[in-house]
Amino acid sequence: MKIVEKNKGFELYLQKKCLMKHTIDKCAIYVGYGEERMAMYRGNFKVEDYVIERTPLKYYHIHNNHITFRRYEGDSCGALTLSLIEKDNRLSIYFIECEAPINRIWIRLHADKEEKVYGCGEQMSYFNLRGRHFPLWTSEPGVGRDKSTYVTWLADTRDKAGGDYYTTNYPEPTFISTKKYWCHVETTAYADFNFQYDDFHELQVWDIPKSIIFETGKTYLELTEKFTDYAGRLPKLPNWTRDGVILGVQGGTDQVSTYLDQALESGIKVSGLWCQDWEGINITSFGKRLRWNWEWDPKRYPGLDKFIITLKEKGIRVMGYINPYVVNDGGLYAYAKEKGYLATRPNGDIYDVDFGEFYCGIVDFTYPDAFEWYKDVIKKNLIDLGLGGWMADFGEYLPIDCCLKNGVPAMLMHNAWPALWAKCNYEAIEESGKIGEVFYFMRAGGHGLQRYCTALWAGDQSVDWSLHDGLASVLPAALSSGILGNPYHHSDIGGYTSLHGNIRTKELFQRWTEMAVFTSLMRTHEGNRPEQNFQYYDDDETIKHLAKMTAIHVALKPYIDDLMDEAVTKGLPLQRPLFMHYERDKKVYDIQYAYLFGKDILVAPVYEPNITEWSVYLPEDDWIHFWTGSDYKGGDHVIDAPIGFPPVFYRKKSQYAQLFKMVANHNRF
Structure with a gap:
C-alpha cells in the first residue's frame, strides 16, 4: 500500500494500482x-x-x-x-x-x-x-x-x-x-x-x-x-449428480414412477427425481404451488420412504423442496408461533407475508433457538426421510418493517437473509454427516453464499427467448456469480415462468437442454403451469434428444469431476468467461453469451428460435469442432448449428482431447 500526497490531495495505491484519488x-x-x-x-x-x-x-x-x-x-x-x-x-x-x-x-x-x-x-x-x-x-x-x-x-x-x-x-x-x-x-x-x-x-x-x-x-x-x-469455498457436488439428469416431475408416487420408467426405457440417463410437491400442493391463480408445511404428504406420495430406498439402490436419488417460511394454517407455524420463533410486527403480532393467495410466517434465523429448530426440521423431515437433496427456495422476502430477535433493523438484515438461510441448510447437512452426499440448490443470495450454498440456480426465467429473462439470461448469470466464487451454477431446463402469453415450446426446451449439458448439473422443471407448457415426456423426438444429451453429460464426467476439484481447491467456476484464459484478446471482454466450460471446452449456446447457423468467436488457439472433428483457428466463424448440435469446440492441445474425441465420435453430424 502506498499513499502519495500531491496537488492538495492524495492518491492511494495497492501493488502500483491506483484505487482512489x-x-x-x-x-x-x-x-x-x-x-x-x-x-x-x-x-x-x-x-x-x-x-x-x-x-x-x-x-x-x-x-x-x-x-x-x-x-x-x-x-x-x-x-x-x-x-x-x-x-x-x-x-x-x-x-x-x-x-x-x-x-x-x-x-x-x-x-x-x-x-x-x-x-x-x-x-x-x-x-x-x-x-x-x-x-x-x-x-x-x-x-x-x-x-x-x-x-x-x-x-x-x-x-x-x-x-x-x-x-x-x-x-x-x-x-x-x-x-x-x-x-x-x-x-x-x-x-x-x-x-x-x-x-x-x-x-x-x-x-x-x-x-x-x-x-x-x-x-x-x-x-x-x-x-x-x-x-470461502464449497465441497464437490455429490458424485451421483453427474450420472444423468435430475428430472423435475411431480404428481405422486405412481405418477413419478411412470415418468422414471418411461425415461429409463428411452435411454435417458437419470441421476435423480426432483419431486417438489413431496409435501403437498396448493392451487392458486398463478398456477400449481406447494403446501408450505414441510412434512411428507403420505396421501400424495404413499410409500415415499420405501420408494426412496428402492431408487437409491438403483443409483437414483429423490429430491424435495423447502423454503424459510411456514404456511399459517400448518402445524409447523403453530409450533413456531407458540415458541416465539417467528418474526413479528412492531406491535408484537406475527408478521405474515403474502405469497400470492396464502400467507406465511418468517422463521427468525437471528434467534438461535429458532435457527436450531429449523435445522432440526430439515434434518428430521428431509434428511432422515432419505432425500438426496432439495431446492432451498426463496430468502428474498424479508420485509423491511418486521422485528427480529437480534434487534438489528430489518433494512440491514434483508440482504443478509439469503446467506443465513444457506447456512441453516449447510449446517443441517454437515451435522448429519452428509456433506458430499446430500446437496441443495438456491436462487437467493448475498455475500456468504460462497461458503454455504452447495449449488446455485438461476431462478425463475421466463419460458421464452427474451435476452433479459429467457434462455440467454442464464449465461451472464453464471459468469457473474461464478467469477465471485459460486462455481456450481445451473438453471431450470426450459425455464419456469409462464405468464402473459409466454408458453414453452419444444424448440426452446431442446436448446435449453443442449446448453445444460455443459453446466455443473442438468435438471428439468415442469414450470408453474405444467399443463399449458411443453413437457419432454409428451414428445418422442424430445425424449430421444434428452437421452442423447444426458449421455454426453455423463460421458464428460471425468472432465467435470476434475473441474469440481479445481472449484474445491481454487474456487474456480465451471462456467468461465473467455478472458479468464485468454487475457490478451481484447474482443472477449464483452462476450457474455458464450463461455468456457473449464479451460478446454468453448460453448456458444443458440438462444434464438428458428436457427440452423450460429456466429461464434474463437480466441486464438487450435480448436476442434465437437460434432465434426474439423480444425478451427481463432476468429469469427459461422457454424452449422441444427438442434442436437450446439456450437461447441474443444482445445486441440487439451489433456482431455481423447475423451472429447471419444464422446464426439458417438454424436457426429
Missing part, C-alpha cells in the same frame, strides 16, 4: 442523509430515495495510516476517519469513526476509461457492468426484466412484478476490475454501485460500511482464487 475539487468521499420509501409486493420492491443532504468531505489529514476527512477546513470534528491496514497484500479500509448523523455514503474509486467491471452477485442482463448503475437489493428479479417489452409492461401493470435489468435474487457488493483487483464492501445495507463514469466508480451505501477490502492479482484466475480464499 482525492482532491478538493474531486472528492473521494461524500456523506449525507436521506429518507427512503420502500414498498414490497410479493417479493418485488419499489424503491424511492429522497436525499436530504450530500456533502463532499474535501479536507483530510493523514496520520499513521489513518485518514480523517472533514467537511470544512479547520473543522475540529472529524466527519469520518478511515483506518488502512495491509496484510498479505490485501488492503482493508475500516470506517472507525463517524461523528455526524449520516445514513448515506458515496465512495469514489479511481477508474480508467477502458476499464471493465464484473460481478455484483448474479447479474442476468449484463456481464460487463460498465456504463450502468446496479442497485444491490435481494428481491424477485421480475417477469420480463426489460421495460421496453410488452410482457414486462403487463407484469408491471397487473402484478407489480415486471423487474428491470438490475433486479436479481442474488446481489453482492463485490466486483472484479480489469485493473486486476477485486473490491468487496462489507455491508448488508442497500447499496447502488455506479459504473457510468469514465474516471471513477461511485459506490453508494445506505449505512456506514464496516470496511472496504481490496486485493490484486496477476491473472483473473488468481483473482478468483484469492477472493475465494477470503469468501
Whole structure:
C-alpha cells in the first residue's frame, strides 16, 4: 500500500494500482442523509430515495495510516476517519469513526476509461457492468426484466412484478476490475454501485460500511482464487449428480414412477427425481404451488420412504423442496408461533407475508433457538426421510418493517437473509454427516453464499427467448456469480415462468437442454403451469434428444469431476468467461453469451428460435469442432448449428482431447 500526497490531495495505491484519488475539487468521499420509501409486493420492491443532504468531505489529514476527512477546513470534528491496514497484500479500509448523523455514503474509486467491471452477485442482463448503475437489493428479479417489452409492461401493470435489468435474487457488493483487483464492501445495507463514469466508480451505501477490502492479482484466475480464499469455498457436488439428469416431475408416487420408467426405457440417463410437491400442493391463480408445511404428504406420495430406498439402490436419488417460511394454517407455524420463533410486527403480532393467495410466517434465523429448530426440521423431515437433496427456495422476502430477535433493523438484515438461510441448510447437512452426499440448490443470495450454498440456480426465467429473462439470461448469470466464487451454477431446463402469453415450446426446451449439458448439473422443471407448457415426456423426438444429451453429460464426467476439484481447491467456476484464459484478446471482454466450460471446452449456446447457423468467436488457439472433428483457428466463424448440435469446440492441445474425441465420435453430424 502506498499513499502519495500531491496537488492538495492524495492518491492511494495497492501493488502500483491506483484505487482512489482525492482532491478538493474531486472528492473521494461524500456523506449525507436521506429518507427512503420502500414498498414490497410479493417479493418485488419499489424503491424511492429522497436525499436530504450530500456533502463532499474535501479536507483530510493523514496520520499513521489513518485518514480523517472533514467537511470544512479547520473543522475540529472529524466527519469520518478511515483506518488502512495491509496484510498479505490485501488492503482493508475500516470506517472507525463517524461523528455526524449520516445514513448515506458515496465512495469514489479511481477508474480508467477502458476499464471493465464484473460481478455484483448474479447479474442476468449484463456481464460487463460498465456504463450502468446496479442497485444491490435481494428481491424477485421480475417477469420480463426489460421495460421496453410488452410482457414486462403487463407484469408491471397487473402484478407489480415486471423487474428491470438490475433486479436479481442474488446481489453482492463485490466486483472484479480489469485493473486486476477485486473490491468487496462489507455491508448488508442497500447499496447502488455506479459504473457510468469514465474516471471513477461511485459506490453508494445506505449505512456506514464496516470496511472496504481490496486485493490484486496477476491473472483473473488468481483473482478468483484469492477472493475465494477470503469468501470461502464449497465441497464437490455429490458424485451421483453427474450420472444423468435430475428430472423435475411431480404428481405422486405412481405418477413419478411412470415418468422414471418411461425415461429409463428411452435411454435417458437419470441421476435423480426432483419431486417438489413431496409435501403437498396448493392451487392458486398463478398456477400449481406447494403446501408450505414441510412434512411428507403420505396421501400424495404413499410409500415415499420405501420408494426412496428402492431408487437409491438403483443409483437414483429423490429430491424435495423447502423454503424459510411456514404456511399459517400448518402445524409447523403453530409450533413456531407458540415458541416465539417467528418474526413479528412492531406491535408484537406475527408478521405474515403474502405469497400470492396464502400467507406465511418468517422463521427468525437471528434467534438461535429458532435457527436450531429449523435445522432440526430439515434434518428430521428431509434428511432422515432419505432425500438426496432439495431446492432451498426463496430468502428474498424479508420485509423491511418486521422485528427480529437480534434487534438489528430489518433494512440491514434483508440482504443478509439469503446467506443465513444457506447456512441453516449447510449446517443441517454437515451435522448429519452428509456433506458430499446430500446437496441443495438456491436462487437467493448475498455475500456468504460462497461458503454455504452447495449449488446455485438461476431462478425463475421466463419460458421464452427474451435476452433479459429467457434462455440467454442464464449465461451472464453464471459468469457473474461464478467469477465471485459460486462455481456450481445451473438453471431450470426450459425455464419456469409462464405468464402473459409466454408458453414453452419444444424448440426452446431442446436448446435449453443442449446448453445444460455443459453446466455443473442438468435438471428439468415442469414450470408453474405444467399443463399449458411443453413437457419432454409428451414428445418422442424430445425424449430421444434428452437421452442423447444426458449421455454426453455423463460421458464428460471425468472432465467435470476434475473441474469440481479445481472449484474445491481454487474456487474456480465451471462456467468461465473467455478472458479468464485468454487475457490478451481484447474482443472477449464483452462476450457474455458464450463461455468456457473449464479451460478446454468453448460453448456458444443458440438462444434464438428458428436457427440452423450460429456466429461464434474463437480466441486464438487450435480448436476442434465437437460434432465434426474439423480444425478451427481463432476468429469469427459461422457454424452449422441444427438442434442436437450446439456450437461447441474443444482445445486441440487439451489433456482431455481423447475423451472429447471419444464422446464426439458417438454424436457426429
